[in-house]
Amino acid sequence: MFPLGAVLLPGEPLSLQIFEPRYVALVRDCMDGRREPEFGVVLIERGHEVGGGDVRTEVGTLARITEVMELPGSRFRLRCQGTERLRIDRWLPDAPYPQAEAELWPDGAADDDTAQLATLRDRAARLHDLTAQFARRNGIRRPPPSASLDDLPTDPTTRSFDLAARLPLGPTDRQAALTAPDSTTRLHCLTTALDDAIAMMEFRLL
Structure with missing residues (x-):
């Protein structure tokens, strides 16, 4: 280990x-x-x-x-x-x-994640817009690029781990994604993590 x-x-x-x-x-x-x-x-x-x-x-x-x-x-x-x-x-x-x-520890069975993926993409785009706005306000010429959420794997488990790797998450949120019992729960964890990051960024922009 x-x-x-x-x-x-x-x-x-x-x-x-x-x-x-x-x-x-x-x-x-x-x-x-x-x-x-x-x-x-x-x-x-x-x-x-x-x-x-x-x-x-x-x-x-x-x-x-x-x-x-x-x-x-x-x-x-x-x-x-x-x-x-x-x-x-x-x-x-x-x-x-x-x-x-x-x-x-293989994943459990997954539900259809079409709606979850759409929500996740919306949250990721919102976070990037807020981050870019924060960067401009603080004189940072090049805000961090947005995570590409295109060309995702077709397998639900592989896709959910790939999304966790692409999104701007800290160790605690990445570990929560790793320990989720299935891809449906994992996508929910990722959405919650983005919601928390959006709320924090909105507070910093007040």
Whole structure:
């Protein structure tokens, strides 16, 4: 397991610089040819990535190593891809790196999401307009670009995770999307997160 200060969603890329001895050992074990080159990623709720002693979430994502470069000084550079969601059953001792008993956690059945997608697009456009207005008011010449919500996957689960990755969300909202039991609930979480961001931006523009 690799606890991080960020949320990895299924389908997302992940780049890592590995230098801490315990994670160097993790990479070497993953690449020993006796198992799949993958590890679990969970969000650190409290604490830090380096040194241990952190508090971790119970839901994460399986990360498959797609490219590894060994660097001088017992360091690695990794490129990974988030694949499937997982749920922690029990944390094991960190010996020599974080380990857990976990199981894959597939999504439940999804409802038709046509109306939810339309609402989500409206909320995303509203947030971008407010953000651009705020940027202009504060002399920022180039407001952040709007998230493209076109060319979405056809599978409801994949689509909902893709939307969560594209939208301007913080770690708490991304983790809420990851832990939603199905894509319908996930889209509701994303809409609520955008509503909260819109309300905050409207308050800042008063």
